Every structure is written in structure tokens, then in C-alpha cells.
Amino acid sequence: MHPSVNEPIDERSDHAYDGCLYITGRAGSFVSFLVAHTRRKTLVLYEDEDSADLLREEISYYGNREVALFPPFEDRFFEEEDNLRRSGFLYRLATDSLFIGLFPVSSLTHPLPARENISEDVMTIRVGDTVFPEDIHDNLDRKGYELAPLVREGGQYAKRGSIVDFFPPASEKPVRCEFIGDQILSVRHFNPLSQRSEKELTHCEITSILKKDNDNSSTIMDYLDDSVTLVHPGAWCINNTLAAADLSTKSGWARLLGGAPQIDLSGVVGPSGEQKTIKAVSNDDLRQLFLQHKTQIFHILR
Incomplete structure (x- = not known):
């Protein structure tokens, strides 16, 4: 059963977050370490570019792998360069099974080219x-x-x-x-x-480069499925962004959050209490904290 499209996605709804891991406490670099070692396609939703840049550097360092960042849609001096980065991001998200990317919450409903136009052309x-x-x-x-x-x-x-x-x-x-x-x-x-x-x-x-005359009839949601681990700042943040979205978009996100494995960084304790919640006490020994909860992590994000 999935959340109603007419209701906000509940942060404590068991059926909405069956595969959700909650991180509380001083998450800090533990989140970066966790994402770097899950060995799954992962999309991290970010709220500001400064924190996203730091997160990207840390994940890349801990996992010794490239991490892509999708620039927000804003009037910026380097818009052409940003567009190239978006093109590469979407292609890799659609085709790379171990892709890790950071995507702005503010762009959740922004029109994008259809997935097949990116991955098949x-x-x-x-x-x-x-x-x-x-x-x-x-x-x-x-x-x-x-x-x-x-x-x-x-x-x-x-x-x-x-x-x-x-x-x-x-x-x-x-x-x-x-x-x-x-x-x-x-x-x-x-x-x-x-x-x-x-x-x-x-x-x-x-591969293709995004162009203004593309058929931009999709959103980032159309690039996601149950194979993607979604890391987000909490359901409230997604709800706020989707407030003006149409019912189809809200319904799609409700289905996604009802089935895709997730890591919730809002700081709330999960619906199953300690069973789905990891409290990061400090960043001193990330590996020990990860290994201590490794079985729990992969069981939830399976």
C-alpha cells in the first residue's frame, strides 16, 4: 500500500518507508562513508551547493570513485558548462549501475529530456x-x-x-x-x-548534449526506480518542493518512496525504532560504525 497522492508523505509511515534507513545524531562524514560503500546506484538530494560540494569530495575520497553533481537550474554565468554536466549526469544515471550523483531538491519538478532519449541516442x-x-x-x-x-x-x-x-x-x-x-x-x-x-x-x-529544443517532458523521477538508493533530507523537504506539482508527479514520488531503498537524513527516528535507525555519535571511527551496522544497513537497503 502506498501513501495517498493527496496527503503529504509521512516521515513515520511504515508502508512508505519499508526500505528506509534513518541516520540521527552527528551524521557528518558518516553519511559520505556510508554512501561510498553501499555499492549501489545512489542519488543524493541536496539543498545547497556548498554542502553538496563537501559531500561529493568526501564520497569520492572514501570510495575512490567519481561522484557527479547536477547543477541547479538558475541564471548562472557558466550555464553552458552546467548544461554539459547535466548531460553527463543524466546519461550515467540512466546507464551506470554503480553511479553516485548529487541532485538539487529545487530541481525535482524541472522538465528534463526523456530517459530513453538520453540513454538510447x-x-x-x-x-x-x-x-x-x-x-x-x-x-x-x-x-x-x-x-x-x-x-x-x-x-x-x-x-x-x-x-x-x-x-x-x-x-x-x-x-x-x-x-x-x-x-x-x-x-x-x-x-x-x-x-x-x-x-x-x-x-x-x-552521447547527447542537452538542448533547449529537446522534448523535455520528463523529470528526474522518470530516471529513478527500485534499483536506485535515494538519500534525502526528509519527506518534509520533498513535500515542500512538490507542493505545486501535479497529481501525476506527486503520485509518482509516492510510489517511488513506497518501494525504493532510502537513507533519511532528517534526524527523525524510524518507525521501527532502533531497528531502522543508526545514531552517529561522532566522525572519529567511521569504518567501525559502518562495520558495526553493516548487516543491518544492507538488509534495509537490499
């Missing part, structure tokens, strides 16, 4: 493939990449003789494809500053 290039370089150029143009003399930033591509360079928004480094005729000889990462080729790859993917 992909051109995969493999070493040894036969493909016309012009087809790659056309694909890059269609997906919103900008032609440049040299590729130094995300969303750019360059063509020089038998070489095509491009920088996908979901990639940490740009990619270089070298041809012999119409056959791909090599695929490598390269350094955008020195332009020197680096790690060899077996394949790469050309």
Missing part, C-alpha cells in the same frame, strides 16, 4: 569498426557538439586529417579516434592541455 565506436569519418562528424553535429580547432572543453569536437577528437559530457577526458581509410585504427583518451594521447580504449560512446 548513443553512437558506439569500436576499434576495427568500418565507419565513414563524415558519419561521425554528422553525429557529433546532431548531438549538439561544437566544432573547434582543438578540443579542450566538454562538448567540443575537432577533425584533423585522419583524426577525430571529441569530448563527451559523461567522460572525464576527451577521446581521440584515428582512422586508416574508413577503418578505426585506435581509440584513446588524450590530455586536453598537452593534446598528447594517453590510455588506449577498446571503444567509446558519443
Whole structure:
């Protein structure tokens, strides 16, 4: 049974939070350590960018893995750069089973491209493939990449003789494809500053860049399912953001919160008392606290 779409999602409702772990006390870095070690696709809802930046750094440090941050939709000087980060974020959220990302609560209802448009509109290039370089150029143009003399930033591509360079928004480094005729000889990462080729790859993917004329008929909710662990500041925060949303959106979030594993950071004690609540006393020994509750954590977030 799921919460009614006409009622706020109750922070203490057993049926709404069957798979919810509650963190109370001095959560601090314990949350970062916990998220870094759950080994699941995880979406963390954040309220302000300063705390999100700190959380991202800590999760990356404890888990030795990349953590993505989705910039809020605001009038900002670096809006084009923000848009590239959003493009990479959505693609990885849709396709990477171990993805960890931070998403602003303020953007829960903001229109986004359909999930299938992000995850399926992909051109995969493999070493040894036969493909016309012009087809790659056309694909890059269609997906919103900008032609440049040299590729130094995300969303750019360059063509020089038998070489095509491009920088996908979901990639940490740009990619270089070298041809012999119409056959791909090599695929490598390269350094955008020195332009020197680096790690060899077996394949790469050309993913789309978000554009204003996209069919933005979805929201972040459409990218989430029961495989995603949702970390949030409490049901009250989600309720406030959804106050002006339509019934379909509220119903979707009610279903999601009724089935997806979650970590609640509001500070309230869970409906099952100590059974679903971990009290973080300090940040001194994160590993010991995690190991002490490891069985409980994975049972709840299974």
C-alpha cells in the first residue's frame, strides 16, 4: 500500500518507508562513508551547493570513485558548462549501475529530456569498426557538439586529417579516434592541455548534449526506480518542493518512496525504532560504525 497522492508523505509511515534507513545524531562524514560503500546506484538530494560540494569530495575520497553533481537550474554565468554536466549526469544515471550523483531538491519538478532519449541516442565506436569519418562528424553535429580547432572543453569536437577528437559530457577526458581509410585504427583518451594521447580504449560512446529544443517532458523521477538508493533530507523537504506539482508527479514520488531503498537524513527516528535507525555519535571511527551496522544497513537497503 502506498501513501495517498493527496496527503503529504509521512516521515513515520511504515508502508512508505519499508526500505528506509534513518541516520540521527552527528551524521557528518558518516553519511559520505556510508554512501561510498553501499555499492549501489545512489542519488543524493541536496539543498545547497556548498554542502553538496563537501559531500561529493568526501564520497569520492572514501570510495575512490567519481561522484557527479547536477547543477541547479538558475541564471548562472557558466550555464553552458552546467548544461554539459547535466548531460553527463543524466546519461550515467540512466546507464551506470554503480553511479553516485548529487541532485538539487529545487530541481525535482524541472522538465528534463526523456530517459530513453538520453540513454538510447548513443553512437558506439569500436576499434576495427568500418565507419565513414563524415558519419561521425554528422553525429557529433546532431548531438549538439561544437566544432573547434582543438578540443579542450566538454562538448567540443575537432577533425584533423585522419583524426577525430571529441569530448563527451559523461567522460572525464576527451577521446581521440584515428582512422586508416574508413577503418578505426585506435581509440584513446588524450590530455586536453598537452593534446598528447594517453590510455588506449577498446571503444567509446558519443552521447547527447542537452538542448533547449529537446522534448523535455520528463523529470528526474522518470530516471529513478527500485534499483536506485535515494538519500534525502526528509519527506518534509520533498513535500515542500512538490507542493505545486501535479497529481501525476506527486503520485509518482509516492510510489517511488513506497518501494525504493532510502537513507533519511532528517534526524527523525524510524518507525521501527532502533531497528531502522543508526545514531552517529561522532566522525572519529567511521569504518567501525559502518562495520558495526553493516548487516543491518544492507538488509534495509537490499
